[in-house]
Amino acid sequence: xxxxxxxxxxxxxxxxxxxxxxxxxxxxxxxxxxxxxxxxxxxxxxxxxxx
Numbered sequence: 001x002x003x004x005x006x007x008x009x010x011x012x013x014x015x016x017x018x019x020x021x022x023x024x025x026x027x028x029x030x031x032x033x034x035x036x037x038x039x040x041x042x043x044x045x046x047x048x049x050x051x
Contacts, residue, residue, distance in 0.1 A: 014035055031050055
């Protein structure tokens with residue numbers, strides 16, 4: 001995210017809320033399969049990049 005100059009609120013459309021984004025970033029919650037696929041599409045990376 002830092003490389004893309006994104007703030008957590010930029011990913012709310014994937015996670016549903018900023019608090020969920022922060023939980024994932026702070027390793028308090030794991031990514032779901034849907035979130036992994038959506039992030040891969042958004043960042044144009046392989047889903048394996050988020051494993």
